[in-house]
Amino acid sequence: MNNHNKFSDERLKLSPFHERQAALNVRDAWSVWNGYKFADYYYDAEYEYFCIRNTCGTYDISPMQKYLIKGKDAESMLNRMVTRDISNLAPNRITYVCWCTNEGRMIDDGTIFKIGANEYMLTCGSPNLAWLKKASFGYSSIEIEDLTDTVAAISLQGPTSFSVLDDMGIAGIENLRPFDFITIEFNNSELTISRTGFTGDLGYELWIEKNSAIALWDALYSAGENYGIQPYGETATNMARLEAGFIMPYMEFNEALKTVHFQHDQTPFELNLGWLVDFKKPIFNGRGALLTDKKNGPTYTLTKLDIEGNKPAEASYIYADEKCTKEIGYVTSAMWSPAVKANIAMAMIKTQHLDDELWVEIYYEKELRQYDKVVRCTKQKKPFWMPERAKLTPPRKY
């Protein structure tokens, strides 16, 4: 039994970066993520969002779940668990994966870091330890270590993020391609830097033993001072990720193991993540069910929408006609995109109606009065925000 914090009071846990973040959180806008006190925003969500798009910002991802999976069965176990084939993943590379129940319903998504031949790190937004233990049943050589409370992690995103790291003197950072990672020494700790993120922009994520977290923060903010560095919270993240077309739990999908009502969870095909499913693998969890889902076509398909006007279509139905007689889907996330100046949304639309006309009924408020209007939606294939600079290696130095 883990004795620390044994008779905890009701207070939330504090992130290793908390001290510095609390000082900058002038609005005291906190919420909670996996038991940690966690910023909604620090000063102004829109300002923070523009830092991501314009300069750079840091986002505390310490509450993310981090599992170290070691042993000679690690690859086989992970490969059975996730839908993607990770057997070709090279060391120091990262891959985005999802994993499903045997009914093909998505439990969660996350990233796998290949550290060495028999060593991986899995990161994800929600606890998955019980599932990992179930998934490792029957394997003789496997060890799972939960690093969540011992490893601090921070995301550095935005066009000047490379410049910050480069000024910090991190050797080889210029050669890091998307989904690469390197491990260097910093403050007598191992610092892992991955070129990953959740904003669709140039960005990095930094992983370090928690006692060196403050030192890392100070180094980042010292180097970042001239590059417009600013902490951002949940709200700005949510804006950036929607522009990038990334899915969010409890927005786009329900984690299957926590879903109460039958099939109120989603398959990867419904979420447009069919490319993560590799049927060439003879076995992985959900294979049979997903084959059927692919063959019959998913019930819904997650679709990016460009919507007329400027009123966010949050919590709206999608209809096939302007008169709103035929309901064919629902909006999962919606916002006015400040970067692309468009009214964007993601929506679950019944697959068989994907080619129908798409109309959305939007309710909105103007000085306490409620209004609604029906406007046309256009499907969008590509993410709303996908700048060249995000992929460029080496990135541009400012």
Next chain:
Amino acid sequence: MKSYDSIIIGGGHNALVCANYLAKSGQKVLIIEALKKFGGLAVDREFFPGFRANTASALNQFSEKIASDLNLSSHGFNSKTDALKNIALDLSQNHVYINEDSVIGVSETDAQNFNQYKSLLKKFADVLKPFWLKSIPRLKNENIKDLLTFVEIGLKIRLMGKEDMREFLRVFSLPTRDLMDEFFDSDLLKAALSWDALIGSSQAPRSPNNSILTLLYRMSGKHQGHYYIPNGGIDSLIDALVSSAEEAGVEFMSETLVKEIIIENSQNGLKAIGVKTHNSEEIKADRIISGVDPKQTFINLVGAHNTEIEFSNRINRLRSNGYVAKFNLALSSLPSFMGLDSLRGRMLIAPTMDSIEFAWDDTKYGDYSQNPVLDMIVPTLFNPSMAPEGKHILSANIMYIPYQKKGGWSEEDKNELTEKIIDTISQYSTNIRDNILHSELLTPLDLETEFNLTGGHWHHGELALDQMLMMRPTYEAAQYRTPIDKLYLCSAGCHPGGGIMGAAGYNAAKEIIK
């Protein structure tokens, strides 16, 4: 290299039944057994020079349909013997004798109520009987034929009549204790009638939900659940099954332990194509049928990595720890039991339902019962060839003995338990101790080691509501097919379960031939 239509892993009676049907349908069948002799738990073993015993020492529910389908009588299986009466032993020698349709040694009221009790349970057992020899389809299946099976079950139950149907829906889940209390006063009778609902399980008289169904299942036999020993002993059944299979062209391979089921990986998924034996020999077949328990099959032979996560975990969580130990005595002469003229019956030492309940209580915490309860038979009275002339064996089942003893099983533990059992029997038989030439105690752990049977569980898995019907051993493998193409199950770990009935083997063969 030879190739077969079907390879059956394990040579228990269900595997033999399955082999018979498959071979008769024209298949080329190989059956592989780890031990020298076929028959699984029904096999006879020499436990002391000249003395043999079967772990399953009597029959109660072997399917008459299978016996006649396979014409087992022409192979020497003769079941035309009388049922054994159950003799509930009493310390003050007021023993209770329970026959198929009467009971002696109890009050008149109890004797009358016994008739009511018997006719009610018989009615219920008869309703369920046809469904033991049928695969139970998956729920939410849109196949009309499958739906009909459920309609048929519903209809059968409804056709009992309003009152009986209502009673059925109430009684099936009762703890044995409550059912017995409703009918009888005699403690001995109540305990004895509970016995066959409980033995082999982790249920005690106060446990609801599972035991009455087990009882009804056992009552599907020709003597309404009463045991009998065929002429020639249990061996004659196994010999007949082997001989009939040989005649149908089944090939036998013994002393060969299957180590692995060979799975072919392809883009179409997984497929069983053969088996690998302990000496690394690979034998191929169109299909592989496992007659060993589900945990062995899926965890050891197939490997968890070859099944999906929930599936392997459902197999892993199957409750399959045995709680019955086998106890065999080699006796220099027939012992006498106080107040008993003849030992031609099954004797029970379980004076009250509480004695059974309290025996269970010890076991819950990983100890064996300090006051064990037991049943015993003297098989040599029916089949003298099991011991040297004039000598006898006594074969007993002891409850409740844990598979996982707290701190593990040691020789001292076993010796202490052996003494305890002999002491218990000696309360009823003053001269048994003097007659003992040798004793053998097989704990559930020993049964596991000896017979490659996970947990040493008689039924390959607890007969509990959630592990029965289309949930046995788990859905996705309950219709004898498995998630792995061309891999089938035919063991007691499938519907309808254990006991020497042959139904699982029969049902599996039907599915495969289909």
Next chain:
Amino acid sequence: MKKYDAIIIGAGHNGLTNAAYLAKAGLNTLVVEKNDYIGGAAVTRELHKGWFYSNCSYVCSMMRQSIHRDLNLTKHGLILVPYLGTVNFSDDGDTLSAYHSEGPYYNELRARSPHDADAMFRLQADLNRYAQLIRKTLLRTPPDPTSFRPRDIKEMLFLAKEFGALGEQEIYEYIRFFTMSAAEYLDDYFEDDLIKAAMASPGIIGTALGVYSPGSAYILLHHVMGDVDGSIGAWGLARGGMGAISKAIAGALKEHHGEIRTNSPVQKIIVKNGKAIGVALESGEEVYASIIVSNLDAKRTFTKIIDKKDLPQGIYEKAKNFKIRGSSGKVNIALSALPKFNNLPDNKYINRGGQGFTGSLKTMEKAYDCWKRGRWSEDPFIESVIPSAWDPTVAPPGKHWMSNFIQYCPAELADGPWTPEKRDQFGQTVIDKIERYSPGFKDLIVHMEVRTPYEIEKEIGLTEGNIFQGELTIDQLLFNRPFPGYSQYRMPLKNMYMCGSSTHPGGGVSSACGANAAREILIDLKKPNTVPEDDCFDE
């Protein structure tokens, strides 16, 4: 002589609910009660000057919101306040606090087992799913599965439809849950014994089953399927004690001109030509009515207040075999101050929930072993709550009262009948255990009321003091409750009904049994049915 339209025997909360609905429909209704107070087991009594004990039932989670609203119970003074979370104590003094909010609760679980903290999400979703299905049946009359009447078929189809709305896997998991033991069921989720024990403990409350007995997982659900304002699993307290619930329902009854007569024990139901026509009170008075409704438990109703000769054949035997086992005790304590417990953070919210002196699975099972042997448990499971921590009406300012529910305590002891000495020894066992976790606790005791099944039966008439009016095992649930063939509230005597917890959906302060019975009576009288069938929360 006045003749009533309906007489309800027993002023427990279900009897009052039944009466209120009948009165609301215009029936001239009388409730007769043997005690000088109303409420049955949902009572508040001043048993020590200034202290008001809910001396039987003590929490409320199953009260149907639709009835609460329908009968205007708020207007009649009822306010239900949710618990803020429960602390469980292990054998060795560790604590596990089920905090009210998810983040801290997650952290608390994670401190014991990160695995279990994750698994808890799955368990909550699964329990929620199971609860939602059962909840839909609470305010419905169980169908007779042998019947081909359109209404029964409709209700059977309703059940089939609700069941069928689950996925295939969920159906099998449901069957597993419904039939297994709480402890074994939880093995699939948790590895930490205290977490398992804490979650399993509702599985033994009020029942003669152990945590390892098949069927106890359902009992668990029965205790957590209730809700406060749609939050499933939440427990609540009635401001003013449980008596406030009965008082509010009685208020509704009076609003509709119903009558209540206390101090009026019924000696017999008067039967003429197979028809119930009235009740004979112990005072010798006879009161007549067109409809007689018994809110007493099934065993008491058919073996004590009806002549065996008046009953059709077989009913007496069914009633005799009805399982209604005494397994619980209650110790109500007046305290001079709020007790402090070891190993708890100094947190003022901590006392606004319950305390579970759980121990471990083994401790709870050993407690059951004692019960089986006709003894009270030496190291019992105690479920406590200190309502005065947030209800100013039940104890003087600064003083407190603590409700302690004890599992197990047998109705009959192996060594002879209950005596006041034995009762006090039992009470001593309980406070000794609490003292282990709260040193100095005994010094705070101002007054104490110890209730064994013997006292509970004697005082409020529940056979063996069984809190559910009959065990909640499959043989006594849904269409089997109380007896097969009599689950639709109509009893074998013409014009006679039952409305107590012996009927579907069983025990708990839910008002559902009383309301369902009223529905059937109104149908028989061809009156418009005003009893709600659905709860107001769409989940």
